[in-house]
Structures are given as structure tokens and as C-alpha cells.
Amino acid sequence: MISEPTYLAAKLVSHRIAEHFRKQFDHRDVDRRHIPDMAVVEILIDTAFWASLRREEGYEPKISLAFVPPDWASDRLMFHHTQRFTPYNLVKLSPAVVQPGIHLGVWMEGDNFYLWGTIHEVPTHAMVVEVVEAGLLVVKQKHRLHAQKFVNVAVLKGNQIKVIEDNHWGLTDCPGILSALLGFSHAQDDQSENILVQLALAMRRHGRGALLLVVPSNSTAWLHSIVKPINYLVEPQAMVPASEKTDLATDREMLHKMINAVGGYSAIDGATVITEDHRLLAFGAKVARSPHALPVAQLMMTEPVAGSVMQLLDATTIGGTRHLAAAQFVNDQHDSLAMVASQDGTFTVFAWSEKEQMVHGHRIDTLLM
Numbered sequence: 151m152i153s154e155p156t157y158l159a160a161k162l163v164s165h166r167i168a169e170h171f172r173k174q175f176d177h178r179d180v181d182r183r184h185i186p187d188m189a190v191v192e193i194l195i196d197t198a199f200w201a202s203l204r205r206e207e208g209y210e211p212k213i214s215l216a217f218v219p220p221d222w223a224s225d226r227l228m229f230h231h232t233q234r235f236t237p238y239n240l241v242k243l244s245p246a247v248v249q250p251g252i253h254l255g256v257w258m259e260g261d262n263f264y265l266w267g268t269i270h271e272v273p274t275h276a277m278v279v280e281v282v283e284a285g286l287l288v289v290k291q292k293h294r295l296h297a298q299k300f301v302n303v304a305v306l307k308g309n310q311i312k313v314i315e316d317n318h319w320g321l322t323d324c325p326g327i328l329s330a331l332l333g334f335s336h337a338q339d340d341q342s343e344n345i346l347v348q349l350a351l352a353m354r355r356h357g358r359g360a361l362l363l364v365v366p367s368n369s370t371a372w373l374h375s376i377v378k379p380i381n382y383l384v385e386p387q388a389m390v391p392a393s394e395k396t397d398l399a400t401d402r403e404m405l406h407k408m409i410n411a412v413g414g415y416s417a418i419d420g421a422t423v424i425t426e427d428h429r430l431l432a433f434g435a436k437v438a439r440s441p442h443a444l445p446v447a448q449l450m451m452t453e454p455v456a457g458s459v460m461q462l463l464d465a466t467t468i469g470g471t472r473h474l475a476a477a478q479f480v481n482d483q484h485d486s487l488a489m490v491a492s493q494d495g496t497f498t499v500f501a502w503s504e505k506e507q508m509v510h511g512h513r514i515d516t517l518l519m
Contacts, residue, residue: 155196159306164192166313166456167277167289170303174275174291186217186277193235193263194256194279195287195306201240202281211244213281216253216272223255225270235263244281253278277303280519288519299347301332302517312516315456325487325501331517332454345389345409345428346489350518352413353491360416361437361472363479364487367425375443375482377436382418389428416491421475437475439482446474446481449500449509455516468511469498476500480509 155161168188175182186194194215201211220228233239235256247254247268255269272278278290278300286307290300305312314332327350330343346364353360365372389408408430415433416422422433439445446465452458465477469492476488477500484502491497497515502508 155192157196157199159309159311160192160195160199163304163306163311163313164188164195167191167304171275171277171291183219184217184222184273184276190217190258191277191289194277195289197235197237197240197263198279198281198287199285199306201237201244202284202287204237204241206241206244210284211241211281212248212283213240213244214247214253215240215256215279216269217256217277217279218269218273219257220255220266222273223267223269223271226255226267227269228267229265232264232266235265239265240281272300282519286519299331299344299351302519305516305519313456314516315454315458325499325512327487327489327499328454328512328514328517331514342426342428345405347518348409349412349424350489350491350497350514352409353416353489354495354497354515354518355413356417357493357495358417359470359472359493360413360489360491361421361476362412362416362489363421363423363435363437363476364489365423365425365431365483366485367427367429369485372423372479372483372486374440375437375479376421376423376432377438380432380435381420382415382434383432384430386425386429386431389424389430421479437479439478443482446478446509449477449481449511450503450506451498451511451513453513453516463511465509473498473511477509477511 165188168186168191171185175185194217198215201213243254251270253269253272255266256263257266272292274292276292280288280290282288288302289304290302293301302314304314326343327346330347349362353362389405412422412430418434420434420436423431423435425431448462449465451461451463465474472490476490480486480488480500480502488500495515497518499512499514501510503510
């Protein structure tokens with residue numbers, strides 16, 4: 151029997167998370183065993199939180215938990231003896247699931263929660279709790295069968311709670327990367343949007359700050375907003391293999407290498423430039439106002455988090471030089487996208503809003519964890 155949860159944030163957010171998962175199956179005639187109620191959500195978050203504060207041989211545990219019954223797991227490793235679901239056992243088992251894509255399976259019998267093994271393929275819409283670092287938890291779900299990035303439901307850091315609002319202000323006028331992270335992308339757009347998501351993760355990974363510009367294919371208009379000469383102008387290099395002779399595994403490996411390479415180029419001072427069809431054009435480029443455009447004055451900023459409000463900000467107050475350069479570039483080039491990773495972990499996507507006729511900054515770091 152698990153003791154009464156004592157992490158206050160788990161109590162405060164459990165009803166909202168339980169409601170989120172319940173809504174996934176309101177009108178479906180399916181097995182509902184894995185839909186977590188408030189008590190389940192509270193216990194999973196509480197146990198994961200206290201585990202995150204422990205140490206295993208001096209290391210901070212990184213853990214991913216999936217609330218899945220053992221008989222639902224198609225790709226699983228079963229323990230001969232199940233383990234009690236406690237912070238101690240989570241920390242002891244954490245080295246086994248430190249690699250991405252591996253999760254500890256959690257289930258319950260009556261009031262008793264237990265760890266039954268590890269799982270690679272999480273069923274669609276199952277609840278996943280990830281321990282990112284001490285005191286930082288992310289509640290996620292797998293939204294589609296072949297999605298590489300899970301959709302974030304809530305982020306808890308100590309006593310700070312951010313619940314993702316998938317119907318936030320501005321969603322109808324937002325870039326594809328945001329709709330993909332919220333789980334709204336269409337099948338035909340999956341690859342393109344997933345590549346931008348993977349690039350965003352690569353840009354954050356090196357922790358040095360980065361600026362990525364996504365410009366239209368077969369257009370040179372973006373050059374009007376770049377200082378000449380460009381130090382690192384390259385022969386256009388496709389990130390997605392064009393040959394039909396390569397197999398799917400080879401394609402994925404090549405794409406993974408290119409994404410990592412572009413992520414590395416983004417650490418160099420200046421902007422990295424790619425096309426909408428994912429061809430690398432330049433890196434280390436300096437952004438300047440186009441002679442045909444006015445300085446960006448104001449822009450709006452939103453974050454897809456419940457309780458957040460749209461802010462109308464002066465361009466000089468939105469952050470450092472990367473943010474101002476990104477906002478100015480999009481103000482000049484309405485058909486382009488600018489993605490900014492800050493050294494402190496924040497991530498902003500700038501796009502032109504046709505509806506509001508101004509630059510719209512979307513804070514998405516909560517979705518990238």
C-alpha cells in the first residue's frame with residue numbers, strides 16, 4: 151500500500167491531468183483500464199518527485215514511468231518478481247531506463263502499485279511521467295502510434311505548475327511546429343514538422359544559445375535581411391535523402407546525423423539558415439534589417455499554458471540580440487520562421503501573424519522537455 155502523497159503540487163494538479171486523459175476516450179468504446187484517475191495521477195507524480203530528490207551513487211536519477219498494464223505491452227521485459235512502487239526502488243532501477251525510449255512499467259492491483267518491468271513501445275494515449283532532473287517532472291502522452299516526440303500534458307518544477315493548454319490563444323494562427331508539439335499535426339505534415347521539432351531539441355542540447363531561420367525554397371529574398379558577405383555560405387545540402395534506393399532505416403540514420411550536424415552549426419555565433427524543404431544554406435549569418443522594411447516595433451508573445459495571457463511587448467524588451475534579430479527577420483520576411491534557443495533553456499518561435507499583422511512570438515520550451 152502506497153503511503154498518502156505529500157507533494158502538494160501533485161494534489162493541486164491531479165484533477166486536471168486526470169480530466170485530460172479521460173477526455174481522450176469520452177466517445178470511444180475501448181478498454182479504459184489505463185485511464186488514470188485523480189488518485190493514480192497523484193501517486194505517480196508524488197512518488198516520482200521524491201525519487202527525483204534522491205541520489206544513486208552520486209548521480210541524479212533520470213526516470214521515465216509508463217502507466218500501462220503488463221498485458222498491453224508488446225515490447226516488454228518482465229521482472230520475475232514485481233517491485234513495490236517506491237522512491238527507493240525507482241532510484242535503484244533508474245540506470246536501466248536512462249536511455250531515451252525505455253520506460254518502467256507501473257500498474258496496480260487494488261490499492262497496491264508495483265513496477266512490473268520495462269517497456270519500449272508505449273500504447274497511444276498512455277500516461278508517462280518523466281523525471282528530468284531534481285524536482286522537475288513532465289507528464290506526457292503518446293499521441294500517435296509512430297510519433298517520435300511525446301505530447302507534454304504538464305510540467306512541474308517544485309511548487310511551479312504549468313498545464314499545457316492545447317486550445318491557447320493564437321492556435322489558429324500558429325506555425326506547424328507548435329501544432330505538432332500540441333498533437334494537432336496532420337499525417338501529411340508529420341515528417342516536415344517532426345524535423346523542426348528535432349532541430350529545436352538539437353538547438354537546445356548544446357546549451358550555447360542558437361538562432362535558426364527557415365526560409366522559402368527557391369527564393370533569395372531572405373538575403374536582403376542578411377549582412378554580406380556570409381562567412382559560412384554552403385552548397386545547399388538536403389537533410390532528407392532524395393534517392394529512392396535507400397531504405398527507411400538508412401534514411402532515418404542520415405536524417406539523424408544531419409539534424410545533429412545542423413544543431414552543432416547553430417552553436418556558432420550568428421544564424422543558421424535552412425529552407426522549408428530542409429536544405430542547409432548557411433550558418434554563422436548576421437541578421438540585419440532589410441532596406442525595404444521598417445524596424446520592428448511591437449510584437450505579441452504567447453505561451454500555450456493554462457492561465458497565460460497574450461502580451462504586447464516592445465521589441466527591445468523581448469530578450470537578447472538573438473530574439474531581436476529573429477523578430478526583425480520575420481518582420482522583414484513574412485513567409486519565414488525564426489527559432490531561438492536561449493542559454494537558460496527557453497525557446498521561442500517567431501512567425502508572422504496574418505490575422506494580427508504583426509510578429510507573433512510563441513514560447514514553446516515547456517513543450518520541448
